[in-house]
Amino acid sequence: MIATVVGNYPKIGVDAQSPNLRSAISRFDSGQITEEELHRIEDEVTKGVIEEQLEAGLDMITDGQIRWEDGQTYFAGKIQGFRITGLIRYFDTNTYYRQPIAEERLQWQGPISLRDYRFAASISSKPVKAVITGPYTLAKLSKGPFYNDFKSLVMSLADILNQEAKALAQAGASVIQFDEPAILNNKGDFPLFQEAMNVLIRGVSSKTALYTYFGDISDLHPGFFELPVHILGLDFVVGTRNWAFLKDFPTDKELGLGIIDARNTKLETVEKIIEAIERASKHVSLNRLHINPSCGLEFLPRSNAYSKLVRMVEAAARAKELLS
Amino acid sequence: MTRGLLTTAVGSYPKPDYLLKARNQVARGKLDNKDLQELEKRATAHWIKVQEDLGMDVLVDGEMYRGDMVTYFSENMEGFAISGLVRSYGNRYYRKPIAVAPVGRSRPVSVEWWQYAQSLTDKPVKGMLTGPYTMADWSFNEYYPSREAFIIDLARSVHEEALDLERAGAEYIQIDEPAVSTRPDEMELAARALGIVTKGLRAFTITHVCYGDFASVFDQLIRLPVDMLDLEMANSNYELLKLLKGNSSDKYLSMGVVDVHNHVIETVDHVKRGIRLGLEVFPPERLYIDPDCGLKTRTDEEAIAKLQVTVTAVRETKKELGIE
Ligand SMILES: [Zn+2]
Numbered sequence: 155m156i157a158t159v160v161g162n163y164p165k166i167g168v169d170a171q172s173p174n175l176r177s178a179i180s181r182f183d184s185g186q187i188t189e190e191e192l193h194r195i196e197d198e199v200t201k202g203v204i205e206e207q208l209e210a211g212l213d214m215i216t217d218g219q220i221r222w223e224d225g226q227t228y229f230a231g232k233i234q235g236f237r238i239t240g241l242i243r244y245f246d247t248n249t250y251y252r253q254p255i256a257e258e259r260l261q262w263q264g265p266i267s268l269r270d271y272r273f274a275a276s277i278s279s280k281p282v283k284a285v286i287t288g289p290y291t292l293a294k295l296s297k298g299p300f301y302n303d304f305k306s307l308v309m310s311l312a313d314i315l316n317q318e319a320k321a322l323a324q325a326g327a328s329v330i331q332f333d334e335p336a337i338l339n340n341k342g343d344f345p346l347f348q349e350a351m352n353v354l355i356r357g358v359s360s361k362t363a364l365y366t367y368f369g370d371i372s373d374l375h376p377g378f379f380e381l382p383v384h385i386l387g388l389d390f391v392v393g394t395r396n397w398a399f400l401k402d403f404p405t406d407k408e409l410g411l412g413i414i415d416a417r418n419t420k421l422e423t424v425e426k427i428i429e430a431i432e433r434a435s436k437h438v439s440l441n442r443l444h445i446n447p448s449c450g451l452e453f454l455p456r457s458n459a460y461s462k463l464v465r466m467v468e469a470a471a472r473a474k475e476l477l478s
Numbered sequence: 479m480t481r482g483l484l485t486t487a488v489g490s491y492p493k494p495d496y497l498l499k500a501r502n503q504v505a506r507g508k509l510d511n512k513d514l515q516e517l518e519k520r521a522t523a524h525w526i527k528v529q530e531d532l533g534m535d536v537l538v539d540g541e542m543y544r545g546d547m548v549t550y551f552s553e554n555m556e557g558f559a560i561s562g563l564v565r566s567y568g569n570r571y572y573r574k575p576i577a578v579a580p581v582g583r584s585r586p587v588s589v590e591w592w593q594y595a596q597s598l599t600d601k602p603v604k605g606m607l608t609g610p611y612t613m614a615d616w617s618f619n620e621y622y623p624s625r626e627a628f629i630i631d632l633a634r635s636v637h638e639e640a641l642d643l644e645r646a647g648a649e650y651i652q653i654d655e656p657a658v659s660t661r662p663d664e665m666e667l668a669a670r671a672l673g674i675v676t677k678g679l680r681a682f683t684i685t686h687v688c689y690g691d692f693a694s695v696f697d698q699l700i701r702l703p704v705d706m707l708d709l710e711m712a713n714s715n716y717e718l719l720k721l722l723k724g725n726s727s728d729k730y731l732s733m734g735v736v737d738v739h740n741h742v743i744e745t746v747d748h749v750k751r752g753i754r755l756g757l758e759v760f761p762p763e764r765l766y767i768d769p770d771c772g773l774k775t776r777t778d779e780e781a782i783a784k785l786q787v788t789v790t791a792v793r794e795t796k797k798e799l800g801i802e
Contacts, residue, residue, distance in 0.1 A: 166563050166571060179569040223568060240739055241567055243689045246660040248616045250567035419561060419576055420620040455562025 155431075155443045156213045157470045159463070160365055160387065160412065161225075161285050161333065162450035163203045163218035168457045173198040175220065196221050197273060204278050206460055211467035214281045214329065217274035219450070223252065225287040225333065226295050230254035233314055234261040235300065242295070245335065245368050247417070247453065256298040256307060262314040265321040272325060284327040288334035288364070289315050289350045290343070295336065305346055312353040323360040329385070331363040335449075338369035338393075344377060351381050363387060365410055367449035370395040379404050390430065391415045391448035400437040408442040409434065414466050416447035419458045427469030428476065435477055445470045481802045482762025483753070484535040485792050486732060488686055488708060489547075489606055489654065490772030491525045491540035492781050501545070518543040519594060526598045528782060532789045536650055536766070537603045539595035541774070546572050547608045547654060548616040551588075555635065557581035561618060575617040577628060583635045586642040593646055602650055605643035609655035609685065610636050610675065611668035616657060626667055633674035644681045652684040653704065659690025665698040673703040684708050684732060688771050696721050706730035710770035712744070713737040716755045723759050731760050734770030735791070736784045741776070743783045749791035762801045767792050 165175050178195040181187045203218035222228040224244065230236040235258040241250040267284065274282045289311035298307035319330050332354060337347050355362050365387030371378045372395050379386065379402060386403075387410025388396045403409060413430040414422055427445075434443060445466060451459040493501075500517045503509035525540035544550040552558040552575030559578045563571040588606065596603045610632035614625060622628035640651050653675055658668045676683045686708035692699060699707070700722070711718055711734045722731065735752040736744050756765050767788060773781040796802070 164563075165565065168562065176569055176571060183569070243660070248657070249565065252567075418620070419618040452565060455564055457562055 155440050155445060155470060155474055157463075157467045158212055158214040158283065158410075158444050158446045159207065159216055159451060160367065160410070160416070160446050160449050161216055161219055161331075162222065162452040163207065163216070163220075164452050164454060164456040164459050165199060165203075165218075165220055166456060167199070167202060168455075172202055175199045200270075200274065201277055204274060204282075207463065208278065208280060210460060210463035211471075212280065212463065214283050214444075215274075215278060216283050216285055217270055219285065219452075221270060224249075225251065226254055226292060227252050229266055229287055229292060229315070229318075230296065232263065232266045233311075234263050235259055236296070244295075245339075249453070251295065254292075254296040256296060256300045258300055260300075260307075260310050260314060262317045266318055268321050268325055271322055271327055275326065281328050283329045283331050283363070284322045284360075285331045285333060286315055286318055286322075288332040289354060290347050291334050291336035294340060308346060308350050309353065312350040316354050316356055316358070319354065319358045319360075319362075323358050327360050329363055330358060330360045331365055331385075331387070332383070333365050333367075335366055335368050337374070338366055338371065341373045344374055348377065348381065351383070355382050361385065363408075363410065367392070367412060369393050371399060375399045376402055379407070384408060385410055385444060387444070387446070388412055389448040391417070397433065400434060403438050408444060409438045410444045410446055411438075412446055412448035414447040414462050416449045416451050416459075416462070417453045419454060421458075421461055421465055422469075424465065424469040424472060427466060428473045431470065431473040432477060435473075440474065440478055480762050480800070482765060483792050483796055483801055484766045485789050486534065486536035486604070486766050486768045487529070487538045487785065488734070488738075488768055488770070488772050489538050489541055489652070490544070490774035491528075491538075491542075492774050492776055492778050493542060494521050494524070494778065497521050497542060515543070522591075522595055523598055526595055526603075529785070530599055530601065532782075532785055533793075534785070534789060535601065537595070537599060537601050538606065539591060539603060541606065541772070543591055548613050549573060549575055551608050551613060552581075552617060554587040555581055555583055557621070558617070575613075577614075577617055577619045577621045579621055581621075581628075581631055581635060583638055587639055589639075589642050589646050592643055592648060596647065603648070604650040604652045604684070605640070605646075605648035605681070607636055607639055607643075607651065607653045607675075609653045609658070609668075610671040611664075612655050612657040615660070625664070629667060629671045630674065633671040636675045637677065640675055640679055640681070640683075644679055648681055650684060651679065651681045652686060652708070654686045656686070656688045658685075658687050658702075659692055659695050659699065662691075662695050665695045669698055669702055676703050682706065686732075686771075692718055693721060700725055700727050700729065704729075706732055706766065708732035708734075708766075708768065710734040710738075711756070712752060712770050713739065716752055719755055719759050728764075730764045730766065731756070732766040732768050733760075735767055736769045736788055738769050738771045738773050738776060738784070741780060743780065744787055746787055746791045746794065749787055750795050753791060753795045757795075757799075762796075762799075
């Protein structure tokens with residue numbers, strides 16, 4: 155059993171002494187500090203976020219995605235052919251992302267997230283999971299006037315992000331996670347999604363994970379379980395229907411069990427978490443479970459995110475004792 | 479002569495620098511609330527005068543005293559705590575309300591501000607409320623066992639507030655529900671909650687809805703229990719009008735004709751074309767004209783220019799068509 159996170163972590167610390175990314179960005183925007191200085195502060199904040207995850211007792215962490223303005227901009231901003239434009243509401247949340255527009259043929263110009271992965275891996279005592287916004291979601295949240303149809307945009311991104319994944323694998327990333335929440339709202343596109351996944355993982359030597367959130371996989375089942383990745387992450391907070399599909403979960407895959415509500419401050423009880431792990435363990439053996447929040451933790455204030463992780467780790471340890 | 483094509487605004491205007499500075503000082507304990515309130519009054523008077531000078535018909539107070547439309551009400555109600563910082567987008571952060579006990583009102587929240595704004599003008603000033611669905615959706619919930627219980631409790635409070643505004647003399651009461659169209663499967667609940675708010679009101683009721691996939695919830699949207707729907711149209715190129723065409727509802731429409739997320743000021747001709755499109759679907763008596771949404775993210779000059787072009791386009795259209 156592995157205690158982990160899905161992706162992002164709140165950027166602003168509680169401690170007034172800690173480096174303040176918010177003021178650093180506004181000072182950078184008004185020309186008061188250089189880009190190097192901003193990057194140095196981003197590194198410091200990343201370091202703090204990594205320490206916090208390790209302190210909470212996670213077995214596998216992410217770099218907290220401190221440098222991500224949002225899941226789209228971070229990648230699209232460095233893919234040639236995209237222009238980053240206005241704010242759009244991110245799914246059914248009260249947060250916004252900048253919409254990328256593919257105005258020319260999209261091209262990978264070299265690794266986008268590699269430097270950040272290496273930095274995190276170099277300072278973490280536990281494995282760092284590399285996270286990539288999946289081609290389907292990235293395409294769905296973008297516009298592609300250059301491309302004749304949506305499918306060409308998706309497949310072009312699948313090819314580009316495949317190169318990104320291979321670069322991360324070569325650098326030693328033990329787990330590479332692809333985030334694909336958008337497929338849950340567009341289930342009719344599943345055949346295209348499958349095709350994109352096949353291109354995405356081609357030649358990637360690392361263990362691969364596919365995470366979905368903000369919904370459930372009804373109507374995608376059973377094809378969803380056959381997708382060519384090692385770990386499948388599901389949201390059991392918004393997607394309560396996902397429980398019903400676990401009985402068919404494949405024996406050769408691991409499950410990302412999203413049972414901690416990453417969108418509400420209410421702290422789960424240890425009992426409730428153990429109950430959920432026990433429920434999942436009836437269908438997926440403990441050694442194939444990743445216990446994690448329902449999605450990235452950045453919807454929460456920093457102190458709430460940390461408390462949730464501490465509680466999750468405590469409950470996971472108790473569950474392990476009780477159930478194995 | 480036919481009457482109609484009244485001009486109005488959605489709600490917020492940009493806050494002047496002195497007010498932003500003062501809010502900052504209050505947060506750091508360097509200014510007291512009474513001094514802040516004086517500055518908020520000064521800014522409110524400025525915007526009332528701007529709207530009067532432009533010749534607008536139905537005014538708003540500009541929301542100078544609000545940080546955020548949800549936080550403002552929750553801070554002045556029982557049952558809410560305020561969270562640590564969460565990120566909205568880019569480098570923008572805000573504090574979210576947390577329901578920690580039964581929510582309710584011990585006194586009117588917005589009535590004093592409405593009375594102040596109305597005392598400055600003979601034109602009607604809208605009473606402005608945030609709807610129960612949006613209040614709940616943009617808060618954390620640590621108390622209620624279900625979203626429904628939370629939303630319905632809020633609806634009762636917002637109804638009391640609307641009654642107080644009506645008693646104070648408000649002829650127009652707007653209930654903002656920007657979140658209402660984000661989750662089609664909860665549209666029925668949102669409509670039921672809005673029905674609780676507007677039940678028995680004699681004032682003319684409006685709901686402003688934005689940022690959603692309107693097409694998928696259109697049938698429910700058009701039946702929301704209010705007299706007028708206020709919808710953004712300019713930023714979707716008036717696509718929504720196609721849906722409204724041929725509907726048998728007797729609702730009024732307040733139509734957004736300038737994009738609030740863009741620095742570029744629309745031309746008078748451009749706005750006039752939009753108004754003509756609206757008149758193909760609604761008679762002038764049932765059509766109001768306004769910006770797409772609150773103008774608070776624009777600069778002072780941009781906001782006034784956008785209001786000016788709106789008013790000029792309406793005036794010219796009325797003249798051309800002989801509307802009083
Ligand atoms: Zn709006």
